[in-house]
Amino acid sequence: xxKDALTLLLAAPRGFCAGVDRAIQIVERALERYGAPVYVRxxxxxxxxxxxxxxxKGAVFVExxxxxxxxxxxxxxxxxxxxxxPEDAERRNLLYLDATCPLVSKVHRExxxxxxxxxxxxxxxxxxxxxxxxxxxQLPQGAVTLVxxxxxxxxxxxxxxxxxxxxxxxxxxxxxxIDDTIGIIDVLRRRFPKIHGPRKEDIxxxxxxxxxxxxxxxxxxxxxxxxxxxxxxxSQRLVEVARGAGCPKAYLVQREAEIDWRWFEGVKTxxxxxxxxxxxxxxxxxxxxxxxxxxxRIQEISVTEETTHFKLPxxxxx
Ligand code: 10D
Ligand code: SF4
Numbered sequence: 001x002x003k004d005a006l007t008l009l010l011a012a013p014r015g016f017c018a019g020v021d022r023a024i025q026i027v028e029r030a031l032e033r034y035g036a037p038v039y040v041r042x043x044x045x046x047x048x049x050x051x052x053x054x055x056x057k058g059a060v061f062v063e064x065x066x067x068x069x070x071x072x073x074x075x076x077x078x079x080x081x082x083x084x085x086p087e088d089a090e091r092r093n094l095l096y097l098d099a100t101c102p103l104v105s106k107v108h109r110e111x112x113x114x115x116x117x118x119x120x121x122x123x124x125x126x127x128x129x130x131x132x133x134x135x136x137x138q139l140p141q142g143a144v145t146l147v148x149x150x151x152x153x154x155x156x157x158x159x160x161x162x163x164x165x166x167x168x169x170x171x172x173x174x175x176x177x178i179d180d181t182i183g184i185i186d187v188l189r190r191r192f193p194k195i196h197g198p199r200k201e202d203i204x205x206x207x208x209x210x211x212x213x214x215x216x217x218x219x220x221x222x223x224x225x226x227x228x229x230x231x232x233x234x235s236q237r238l239v240e241v242a243r244g245a246g247c248p249k250a251y252l253v254q255r256e257a258e259i260d261w262r263w264f265e266g267v268k269t270x271x272x273x274x275x276x277x278x279x280x281x282x283x284x285x286x287x288x289x290x291x292x293x294x295x296x297r298i299q300e301i302s303v304t305e306e307t308t309h310f311k312l313p314x315x316x317x318x
Pocket of ligand 1: 019044046104131174175231232233234275276277
């Protein structure tokens with residue numbers, strides 16, 4: 001039977017960002033330098049494929065330093081950690097390498113600057129996400145109030161005094177939906193006109209660019225596949241952005257095996273993108289699987305070129 005025709009719209013940029021690239025390299029270099037095992041606290045980035053590849057090379061993933069059975073090197077994940085974690089590593093005499101993305105660390109520093117200026121901090125982000133736990137953990141308990149939605153922003157009651165003058169500031173998680181975050185900031189600015197904050201938000205360049213590319217391909221797509229993991233915030237946001245931008249059939253898949261081929265019924269154009277933690281090999285695996293079933297024409301739609309690159313910690317380059 002002849003294959004049906006399908007157009008694939010490949011979003012660009014997609015996949016690995018500079019922070020993910022750096023974090024993976026930190027684990028690889030640590031393995032070369034110190035030998036296996038190298039422990040990694042939390043998934044280095046939220047992707048099973050990446051984690052399994054590093055496990056094959058000798059990395060061991062744990063959620064708590066307590067699980068490390070001796071004086072082995074440990075890498076902190078790209079999402080960042082509360083201040084108590086390096087302190088704990090020092091108490092345990094562990095050699096640690098911090099793979100926190102420099103753009104997450106920048107938000108940590110913003111939080112510290114606001115705190116030093118006597119401001120109460122509103123963090124816009126998702127409860128329980130490791131980046132949010134890490135950012136809140138830069139400051140003493142009670143210094144930060146978490147806001148997840150515009151509805152939250154309407155009702156939060158910052159500590160007495162801070163909301164009246166200019167002793168209030170906001171910061172954000174780096175992987176949020178741009179549009180939702182703007183909505184939340186609008187509420188905060190209306191309620192607290194003197195609130196301090198970044199020029200826009202703290203959403204990083206990679207999140208911004210991947211969402212921009214999805215907004216271009218979604219209206220042209222009958223189906224849109226986002227390659228990424230369910231615990232990956234930036235990947236989940238790409239699904240929401242695609243649905244909001246005109247492609248209700250947008251799904252998150254970790255691998256080719258998760259594709260439900262019934263999604264393709266009656267479909268002529270399929271958009272494809274990948275979260276910042278999803279490797280290009282998985283994108284190519286998905287494309288090959290589609291090509292086995294359909295006569296495909298591939299078109300890459302690029303909204304911008306990315307040139308950002310982050311240096312490795314000196315401990316690994318000296
Ligand atoms: O869940 P997420 O989007 O924050 O993390 P993921 O590991 O999927 O992607 C990299 C993003 C990081 C480390 C947070 F900035
Ligand atoms: Fe850094 Fe952004 Fe990548 Fe997160 S998504 S690791 S903040 S560049």
